[in-house]
Amino acid sequence: MDDRKFSVLIAGGGSTYTPGIVLTLLDHIERFPLRKLKFFDIDGDRQQKIADACEILVKERAPEVEFVATTDPETAFTDVDFVMAQIRVGKYAMRSLDEKIPLKHGVVGQETTGPGGIAYGLRSIPGVLGLVDYMEKYSPDAWMLNYSNPAAIVAEATRRFRPNSKIINICDMPIGIMDRMAEVVGLKDRNDLVYRYYGLNHFGWWTNVWDKKGKDLMPQLKEYVAKNGYWIGGEYDKGTEASWESTFKMAKDVYALDPTTLPNTYLKYYMYPTQVVEHSDPNYTRTDEVEAHRQKLVFGECARIVENKTAEDTQFKSDDHATYIVDLCTAIAYDTKQRMLAIIPNDGAVSNIDPEAMVEVPCLFGANGPERLSMGKAATFQKGLITEQNCVEKLAVDAWETHSYTKLWEAISLSKIVPDAKVAKEILDELVVANKDYWPELK
Template sequence: MKKFSIVIAGGGSTYTPGIVMTLLNHLDKFPIRQLKFYDNDGERQKVIADACEVIIREKAPEIKFLATTDPEQGFTDVDFVMAQIRVGKYAMRDKDEKIPLKYGVIGQETCGPGGIAYGLRSIGGVLEILDYMEKYSPNAWMLNYSNPASIVAEATRRLRPNSKILNICDMPVGIQERMAAIVGLKQYNDLEVRYFGLNHFGWWTAIRDKQGNDLMPKLREYVSQHGYLLSDKEEVSTQPSWKATFGMAQNTFALDPERFPNTYLQYYLYTKYEADHMNPDYTRTDEVRDGREKFVFSECRRIAANQSIEGLKFTPDEHSNYIVDLSRAIAYNTHERMLVIIENDGAVSNFEPAAMVEVPCIVGSNGPERLAMGKIPRFQKGFLEQQVAVEKLAVDAWVEHSYLKLWQALTLSHTVPDANVAKKILDDLIVANKEFWPELKKDKKEAEAELSLS
């Protein structure tokens, strides 16, 4: 059986140890000969890499390991690029969340103004990694977890239309894990689903087990009462903000009790409630810094110092199972059914053909083949059309260096109350992102209109 070479782009991520543990846990079905880390922050990556080197040495010494900041070293001789970059790291996520909250608008890393800001930072970083892959390993596939996936997917569709990149998300997988637990199954891929939407903006329309039994009635009864929350015992290690998120699904489900919502819809359907219940002084960035960030880096330093995995606290990341399954589908042409972000092109028949939708696809060695989800209802269609326009305008702004297009994108976002608030947020975001965004230009008419508004 062929053994594969993988580079994790964003090797300094706190998610990297979980991905490594998942890969090591599946060597029987996805063998690896070489694992590399690549990151442009060598100091941060070194903490993670020093620990992962010990883990690999003790669990799978036959795997060659390398951590590097050199693109040629990182991307030469690889079969898969697993990308999970965060341009600007947590310092910029902090601003994505807290700047909108100054104006009473949701502060969230992938939704609303914060998501748009993050998207404009991510585009250049993802394109850079994609170009490295195509230069040094032109036959490789890039599996991109980098957020916000919809904006990144629209940018790669437009700017790298022939590239071998799959934009994916683990949030639907995480929700399906919960659905499986609710109906008494073991894992997400025990379910066969129909789903449509944009990334972080979609609905499940059918859920069955592998024998074809309809699981929707049991799930409807449960979700209408509990959302996606499991028992107290099962939620003991869940962070408070995520408990609130999974519980809030009860309310988003109420708007369409025929279909199950992605949890991120709470930010669009209950915008005022969510903004009012966010603490502008302590957002999810702070929660991550005080939680996962501290845990991962302290555990990595402990492992590296001891040069032993005795007492190892890292476990396989259940969401990372998806990226292994996706890699296997491409490597072995398994034609598995998986959720992928792909150009619509008729998958949703009454929706924009060039939208980057998230739908079930059959995945094999030539990539994904979209499945037809048919027509969608007016409520979802109207909502999706607004959101896809936001994403396309954001990419327009990046490509054209257009202040106006970005102002339009923020104004059109369902999370922002009006154009004046959008402009105030945008002007603050421009200052915060001066090291990362392209310089945005205003023409004479825009400047005159801005003067009249003030």
């Protein structure tokens, strides 16, 4: 380590995840020292409610750190070393439509999967590209760690339209699952695991998991997942929302399809879409659950901190995914070569998959960013699924780029969770109307 201190910008400062990220940065300030912490959001009113509370947090725990919250891109992006991007274009109002419109037609409604994920992707592309452009204009040496959803489509867009940018697309879902794996086998956390994993974002599999002494943990993990999925229960899962409990438990059904690997939880939407729809309420989706619980709690706690003028007794806690982000920043800043997952151009990492696919694989992270590790060949089952889903993502970006209705119809029709092109068109026509203020005009 050296005596450098870093300036970090959280793009999407009005997110309900922001307080957890701030606490994580403060908890790890000795290994990743800060000199400045900035928030940027186009919704100034929403951001200010979060920022007022976080400013108190920072002043109480690290008064030497300069704090700035702004809606001005130049102020935000000037003099930053790392940008943590977590934007949601269209906010929860549009997420709700992403979920409810497909469900009206008997199709999975989910923010990163199927028609809803494609709709969200077309909204996210210009937003994330805009952030990249701000960063390159005002802090060209900075790195962007992007975990704005849907990460797969966003990653394909950044590969295509900003190929030389210092952006790393990441996801916290495998990270959370690996923390659960560590709990199952009695280890501290995911950093005690060595693993091999490949796929697309929200669409991947672990082929090997060891501890740091080389012990094979797959037999123990498979036995557990076959019975329980990734559900831990008890104190570990205290406060876990009902929709996530169902998702973690359903991993056992996905695992049954290929007991040689361990699956990402999101594969349930592709393997068992009928079951997912049967257990979904088209009038009360995940968006409603988030607004009723997490959003209410976060903004309520922020208001309480501001009213009391202290955060000493805050209910906010560090976020698991934020710990991963700090690990990434530290690896880049200090060239540690830590092994972590990222979404990068395949280029041979999975040898029998499209070299231009944006795959999620382990990488060694250092001063020059990620160095992909070879995962060998995808098995036939995985190869077929990955090839299909990769084409869906590429078609979605094609549609955004060329303003093509047909390409978007093809993307939705090709999605494994959509039964046929007729249903795909019906959903698309409703999504076109819903997204008229966000999508390019299709022709």
